[in-house]
Every structure is written in structure tokens, then in C-alpha cells.
Amino acid sequence: MTKIIAVSGKGGTGKTMFSTLLVKAISQKTNNLLVIDADPDSNLPETLGEPVETTIGDIREELKELTQKDNIPSGMSKQDYLKSRIFEIVVEAEGFDLLVMGRPEGSGCYCSVNSWLRQIIDNFSKDYDYVVIDTEAGLEHLSRRTTKNVDTMIVVSDASKRGLGTAKRIKKLANELEIKFKDIFVVANKINEENKSIVENNAKELELNLIGKLPFNEEIAQYDLVGKPLFNIDKNNEVFLEVNKIADKL
């Protein structure tokens, strides 16, 4: 059985940082892991240290062009074309495979292609033990249904009550849209001795399941500052050790 984990939250809360370290943690347990960067403003390839040339969005455009020119390879349906291209663009890295969604669909809806893509990616995901998805900021992924089949939703939050409120809204919206996650957890990020108990109280008040608290860490900030892949951070880094514990609970 594949376990699909999505990482969500407001922009700048640490989704990509957490996703990167979660991938590092899970890839120590299994190599059968698919990572999907579903943030249009994607930077997971950089933090994982795995450059990606072609995105799913590019393939969607390719198909549009080929269709306009009536140039689909003969004997191939559009679905076959998408499927074979997705197989081609997956980056096979050490410990995980990586797929980048890229820019989302523009205003002129290309709905059938989007639903084919979703279906192909869903099927493709079934061959893995774990799928980790770094989502776009906010709640759009829910209404677009990109996180419909997710087992575990992890909302990364800063210490503020407003930040935790996003987790509450994700819970509520998922309910309204009849999207069922097996679990929804909150990871509080950039936590220190001063704000720790406040975060705990706020989470309790909002009835959120706080699965971990990550400290602010200079080394992580430094990696990002100079653009070094966070995936290569020392395995004794304090934040990574915490993420490892979270990974064991998932």
C-alpha cells in the first residue's frame, strides 16, 4: 500500500524545508519514494539538490502544441503520449524519484488533460511505498483536488495563532469538500523556549494534533542563504533529528 503524505501551510512557514528533511528521513528507510513538487513557485529540486528540466506543466503545453499542429505521433492517443512523457521526465535520484508539476493551468481550461494527468500520476504513484507532496501555499490544492487522495496531511505553521488557523481552515474545507484524510497533523516551525507553551495551548484550543515542534536553526538558515541543498545537511542537525521522529510517527 502506498502512503501519500502532503505538506501544506501558508507561504514561508517552512513547507519546503520540512518536505526536504522528510524526504531525507524517509529515504533512509526505503528507496521506493516518489517526491512531487506541486508548488508552482517550486524550489524543491534545489533544496533536494536534483535539478529538473521538464515539468508536468511543460508536457501539458507540448500536448497543446502538438494537438494544434495535428502532430501527435501516429498510433498514439493523447493519454498514451502524456503517460510516456511523464515516465521520461521523472528524475531518478539516489533514494527517491522526483516529479515537478510546474506552472498550473491558465485561464483557458484544458480540463480533460488535467484530469488525465491526475489519473496518470495517481496510477504512477501506486508503484511507490511513499509519496511526499510539497503543495502550493494556501488552500487551493484542496479545491483543485490535487490532494484528494492524500492519506496524511501535514500543515506546517509558524508559532502564531493565525498560522495555526490555516490548519483549522484546511480541516474545515476538506470536510466541506468531502475530502477524507486519514490523519491531519500540525508541525510548528521556528519554535523557541518562549513561544513553545503558547503554541501548545493554541493547538489544543483549536483542536489540532500537534505532531512536532521544530526549533529555529542557524545552519538551516545558512544553507538557504547561500543556496546549498538542504538535503545534504548533517544527519545530527537538531531539526533533522526532530523530523526523523515525526517520520517514525507517520
Ligand SMILES: Nc1ncnc2c1ncn2[C@@H]1O[C@H](COP(=O)(O)OP(=O)(O)O)[C@@H](O)[C@H]1O
Ligand atoms: N527551522 C528553521 N530554521 C531556520 N530557518 C528556517 C527554518 N524553517 C524554514 N527556514 C527558512 O525559512 C524560509 C522559508 O522556508 P520554506 O521552507 O522555503 O517555506 P515555504 O516552502 O513554506 O514557503 C527559508 O529561507 C528557510 O530556509
Ligand SMILES: [Mg+2]
Ligand atoms: Mg516552498
